[in-house]
Structures are given as C-alpha cells and as structure tokens.
Amino acid sequence: MTIVDVPGSKSITARALFLAAAAEGTTTLVRPLLSDDTEGFAEGLLALGYRVERRPDRWLVQGSPTGPAAREARVYCRDGATTARFLPALAAAGRGDFRFDASAQMRRRPVAPLTRALRGLGVEVRHLEAEGHHPLGITADGIEGGELTLDAGESSQYLTALLMLGPLTRQGLRITVTRLVSAPYVEITLAMMRAFGVEVERRDSPEGEVFDVPPGGYRATTYAIEPDASTASYFFAAAALMGHEVTVAGLGRGALQGDLRFVEVLERMGARVRVTDEATTVAGTGTLDGLTVNMRDVSDTMPTLAALAPFASGPVRIEDVANTRVKECDRLEACAENLRRMGVPVRTGPDWIEIDPAAPGPAEIATHGDHRMVMSFAVASLRTPGVTFDDPGCVRKTFPGFHEAFAALREQWQGLAARR
Known part of the structure; x- marks a missing residue:
C-alpha cells in the first residue's frame, strides 16, 4: 500500500481566507495549500489592507467584519478564479475604490453573474474593458443587503461569493438560485460558514432554491484544511x-x-x-x-x-x-x-x-x-x-x-x- 501526502484543498483554502478576513479577531489556518492560486489570494488580502502572516504550516489572518482596511487598492488576481470572484465581493462590503485585474487567461473567464448581483445590491461596479470580464473597478460604501436572484448554472463560485458576503451586509441576503452547477462546492461553503459561526437557512420555492443568510458577521477560529x-x-x-x-x-x-x-x-x-x-x-x-x-x-x-x-x-x-x-x-x-x-x-x-x-x-x-x-x-x-x-x-x-x-x-x- 502506498500512502500519498496530498496538499491542502484549494477550494477550502480560498474560502477559509475569505472567512478569516471577514471574521472578528485572528484566525489560524492549519496546513493551507501553498500554491500560486492561494498565494495570489493572500497577496490580494494584503493589498486590501488585511494582515496575513504566512508560516510554513499555518497562516494567521487578522479579520475585519467591516471590510478592507484600505480605502484604495489595486489587486492582481493572477490566474485564480476564486481570487477573481471572491475578493471583489469582499471589497464590496468595505468603503473605498478598488481595482481588480487578472491574467490574460482569467480575463477570458466570465464574472458577469457576480457583478450583476453586486450592482443589484447597489454596489458601483465597472467593467473597465470587456463587459462581464476583468478588469473591474468597484466603488464601495457597504451593502444594505436584501433579495436577489442568481443564475449559477455556469459556476457555483458566484453563489459562494454572495453567500460569504451575506453576513457582512447590514440586513443579510436572501438569494434565489434558478440554476446551480457543482452543488457539492456550495455544501463546502455552507459547512465552512457554519464553522465560522453563521448558519444559512435554505428551502425550495417555485422560483428556485432560496438561501437566507443572516447579518452579524463571523467569529475567528482555528481551521484545519483537509487534503485536496x-x-x-x-x-x-x-x-x-x-x-x-x-x-x-x-x-x-x-x-x-x-x-x-x-x-x-x-x-x-x-x-x-x-x-x-x-x-x-x-x-x-x-x-x-x-x-x-x-x-x-x-x-x-x-x-x-x-x-x-x-x-x-x-x-x-x-x-x-x-x-x-x-x-x-x-x-x-x-x-x-x-x-x-x-x-x-x-x-x-x-x-x-x-x-x-x-x-x-x-x-x-x-x-x-x-x-x-x-x-x-x-x-x-x-x-x-x-x-x-x-x-x-x-x-x-x-x-x-x-x-x-x-x-x-x-x-x-x-x-x-x-x-x-
């Protein structure tokens, strides 16, 4: 029998970085994935003004439930889809002017469902070149919250970004999802939000599946990343x-x-x-x-x-x-x-x-x-x-x-x- 040491999950590491940044206090992430995608996510948090201390086997993140400390930032998302889709949602919860760009490969990938949803919540989002794609400009002043409808039939990452954003809004979010792909990734998101102190209610409706996300923010914790x-x-x-x-x-x-x-x-x-x-x-x-x-x-x-x-x-x-x-x-x-x-x-x-x-x-x-x-x-x-x-x-x-x-x-x- 061969025992293989598989590095930490990229999906879980990215979500954990978002949740840690959004939580009150310092979160310790145990055995996070060390890769270009996750390093890019951490660098993005640093650009937004968060404190991230990277040790060989654990990362410490000082969170802020009111959004980024920076009032102006330029974030380069590299090739990372989670970075390019999650960090704009996190920035929207703060106050300031933020620019996001990505590699040529990531620029080709869509972000329109997310930016449409953010605009529907009152966030000023600008596609600086091609509509529906990076680079983006965001002028943020916090988010009131409310209801929105989302088509996540192209990527579950749009839903995940909005679910994780919900507790940072003043009233919470009610998200009705008309189509959903890669549903197990949403289960990861909900379980991890629970570990950071937020319980999302979900139910079926004639219009689609409904997710009720309460306001109130997250609490810091120690979180171990499972293998990918x-x-x-x-x-x-x-x-x-x-x-x-x-x-x-x-x-x-x-x-x-x-x-x-x-x-x-x-x-x-x-x-x-x-x-x-x-x-x-x-x-x-x-x-x-x-x-x-x-x-x-x-x-x-x-x-x-x-x-x-x-x-x-x-x-x-x-x-x-x-x-x-x-x-x-x-x-x-x-x-x-x-x-x-x-x-x-x-x-x-x-x-x-x-x-x-x-x-x-x-x-x-x-x-x-x-x-x-x-x-x-x-x-x-x-x-x-x-x-x-x-x-x-x-x-x-x-x-x-x-x-x-x-x-x-x-x-x-x-x-x-x-x-x-």
Missing part, C-alpha cells in the same frame, strides 16, 4: 490504472469535498474502494470497465477520467459537463484534442465527451496553461512512454510539487515490479 480531493483523483486513478493501491489520509467519510465521489466512478469501473473515517483507499484490479457517467457535480475530475478512459475495456461517456468549457481552458475540447494527438478515437458534443478504448501513443500534451491537463495526462503517461507537456510548470497553480510526487510514486511501483 481533486488532486487526490490523479493518484486514485493511477492506482486503478496500474493495479496498485493508494491511500490518502485526511479524506474520509466526513470530508467536505464532493470531488471525493470520483472514487465511486473508479469503483464502477472495477477498482476496489475503501472509505473510513480517516482515509480513502483505491486499489486497482487489473481491469477497467467502460461506463456512462454524469459528472455535473464533480466536473473538476472530468479530465482525470478522460485521460484514464482509453485504457477501459469499453467506451467511456462523460455527460453534463458543459461548465468545463469555461474553466482555465475549454477542458472538454482540450481533453479531446490531446486524446486525438495520442491516437484515441473521441467524440464530443455541447456537454459530453465519449472516448473509445485504444492503445495511446506518445504525444506532446497541449496544456493550454491548465494545471488539470498536466496532472490528468500524467496518469495516462504511466502506461504511455513518451508523453510530454508543453507547459509542465503550470501545475504551480495548485500543486507545485506534483511532478516530484508523481515521479516518486512511479519509482516506487517500478521497484515493486522489479522485485516480483
């Missing part, structure tokens, strides 16, 4: 592919992240899965079955399955993943492009991809600057010598040490094979 389930998916997939066993500690039955459900997909394909209170283990059986699977709620693991799919005994069809087209790149088409480069038959539609069994050949993977393209096709490289990447370093976004960790796993398994 999306990152764990590459190691679980590797075990299923190579007939080995991998355990990730810290991801068990109580884990917040819905992406841990990826192991259920592997189990349907024939892998053995064991989930305890403390850990999850996946063991390959030497065979992988084809399947049809809806991955709407775990779409960040769609590329992992796509890269694994050619090694199955039958076709693999992944459905309801239209939202993957507006991630760091069009992930659905990027997966298809790279599989075709490897000689794998692939078909795609607006929200689906179907992959036939094949013997993939060597190819240079076009990463499109997307960390998930690299980490997913690293799994395929275990059975396909000669796979290279045009930008292997883009893994720094979420897992700077990925290549070293994956190489160590490969070497360990090669050593086991040599001794047999």
Whole structure:
C-alpha cells in the first residue's frame, strides 16, 4: 500500500481566507495549500489592507467584519478564479475604490453573474474593458443587503461569493438560485460558514432554491484544511490504472469535498474502494470497465477520467459537463484534442465527451496553461512512454510539487515490479 501526502484543498483554502478576513479577531489556518492560486489570494488580502502572516504550516489572518482596511487598492488576481470572484465581493462590503485585474487567461473567464448581483445590491461596479470580464473597478460604501436572484448554472463560485458576503451586509441576503452547477462546492461553503459561526437557512420555492443568510458577521477560529480531493483523483486513478493501491489520509467519510465521489466512478469501473473515517483507499484490479457517467457535480475530475478512459475495456461517456468549457481552458475540447494527438478515437458534443478504448501513443500534451491537463495526462503517461507537456510548470497553480510526487510514486511501483 502506498500512502500519498496530498496538499491542502484549494477550494477550502480560498474560502477559509475569505472567512478569516471577514471574521472578528485572528484566525489560524492549519496546513493551507501553498500554491500560486492561494498565494495570489493572500497577496490580494494584503493589498486590501488585511494582515496575513504566512508560516510554513499555518497562516494567521487578522479579520475585519467591516471590510478592507484600505480605502484604495489595486489587486492582481493572477490566474485564480476564486481570487477573481471572491475578493471583489469582499471589497464590496468595505468603503473605498478598488481595482481588480487578472491574467490574460482569467480575463477570458466570465464574472458577469457576480457583478450583476453586486450592482443589484447597489454596489458601483465597472467593467473597465470587456463587459462581464476583468478588469473591474468597484466603488464601495457597504451593502444594505436584501433579495436577489442568481443564475449559477455556469459556476457555483458566484453563489459562494454572495453567500460569504451575506453576513457582512447590514440586513443579510436572501438569494434565489434558478440554476446551480457543482452543488457539492456550495455544501463546502455552507459547512465552512457554519464553522465560522453563521448558519444559512435554505428551502425550495417555485422560483428556485432560496438561501437566507443572516447579518452579524463571523467569529475567528482555528481551521484545519483537509487534503485536496481533486488532486487526490490523479493518484486514485493511477492506482486503478496500474493495479496498485493508494491511500490518502485526511479524506474520509466526513470530508467536505464532493470531488471525493470520483472514487465511486473508479469503483464502477472495477477498482476496489475503501472509505473510513480517516482515509480513502483505491486499489486497482487489473481491469477497467467502460461506463456512462454524469459528472455535473464533480466536473473538476472530468479530465482525470478522460485521460484514464482509453485504457477501459469499453467506451467511456462523460455527460453534463458543459461548465468545463469555461474553466482555465475549454477542458472538454482540450481533453479531446490531446486524446486525438495520442491516437484515441473521441467524440464530443455541447456537454459530453465519449472516448473509445485504444492503445495511446506518445504525444506532446497541449496544456493550454491548465494545471488539470498536466496532472490528468500524467496518469495516462504511466502506461504511455513518451508523453510530454508543453507547459509542465503550470501545475504551480495548485500543486507545485506534483511532478516530484508523481515521479516518486512511479519509482516506487517500478521497484515493486522489479522485485516480483
């Protein structure tokens, strides 16, 4: 059995940084993810006037329930979607003039549902170049609160940003959501808000799901970041592919992240899965079955399955993943492009991809600057010598040490094979 040390969750670290900044007092974040995205988020908080002390295994954040201390700030969000969508909402709760910009990659990604919602709450938001995209200008004077309707069918991050903003408004928020994708990420948000002292009420209505967020702010706490389930998916997939066993500690039955459900997909394909209170283990059986699977709620693991799919005994069809087209790149088409480069038959539609069994050949993977393209096709490289990447370093976004960790796993398994 191989025990893999997976770094902290990007999604949880970003939410924890927002909540810590919004809380009264000093919050300690234990084992946060150290990556380009989370460092960018922390730098954004510093630019807004928050105090963030970064130690090797914990970060200390001095919060303020009245919004940023700065009255004027320029924030560069790098490639981080959570940074680019959460920090403008946090700034809107304060008072001052704030500018937000991002990388060319992030500038292409939409923020319109969030900025429309903020405008509906009376916040002065300006798109400084392309409407619906970064860069943004925000003139803030606090937020009264009230009711709004949100379409979160493109990204759940818009809903998360507004939910976390709610306790910082004077009256609270009532959010009616007409469409929602990646619902497990909203469950993460609600559970973490609860840990920081805020309980959100939710109910169904004819118009959609309603979230009632009370005013009153957050309280500081000590919060431990669990390992990243999306990152764990590459190691679980590797075990299923190579007939080995991998355990990730810290991801068990109580884990917040819905992406841990990826192991259920592997189990349907024939892998053995064991989930305890403390850990999850996946063991390959030497065979992988084809399947049809809806991955709407775990779409960040769609590329992992796509890269694994050619090694199955039958076709693999992944459905309801239209939202993957507006991630760091069009992930659905990027997966298809790279599989075709490897000689794998692939078909795609607006929200689906179907992959036939094949013997993939060597190819240079076009990463499109997307960390998930690299980490997913690293799994395929275990059975396909000669796979290279045009930008292997883009893994720094979420897992700077990925290549070293994956190489160590490969070497360990090669050593086991040599001794047999």
